[in-house]
Amino acid sequence: MRGRSVPEGWKRPYLEQVGPRLRELREAVGLSRPELAARVGMTRSSIRKLEAGDHAPRPQTVARLAAALGVTPDRLTASAPDH
Numbered sequence: 001m002r003g004r005s006v007p008e009g010w011k012r013p014y015l016e017q018v019g020p021r022l023r024e025l026r027e028a029v030g031l032s033r034p035e036l037a038a039r040v041g042m043t044r045s046s047i048r049k050l051e052a053g054d055h056a057p058r059p060q061t062v063a064r065l066a067a068a069l070g071v072t073p074d075r076l077t078a079s080a081p082d083h
Helices: 013-028 032-039 044-052 058-067
Strands: none
Touching: 013 032, 013 044, 013 058, 032 058
């Protein structure tokens, strides 16, 4: 599944949280972008765009990313406090 492009003019608080958190968690578990992409059925480019906040991840994508990283979707979206 692919992320959706961010609507023009939309202040992206959700994306501003997901992108950096995705990269932080990916690096913390020692995965490269290609490795994470393979685990969730995405391309390396899609992972890069998500980390940069260029695409809005769908809820299903967030769930697959979280599972691959061994965290809850809330942790990935930063709605849960850091531990």
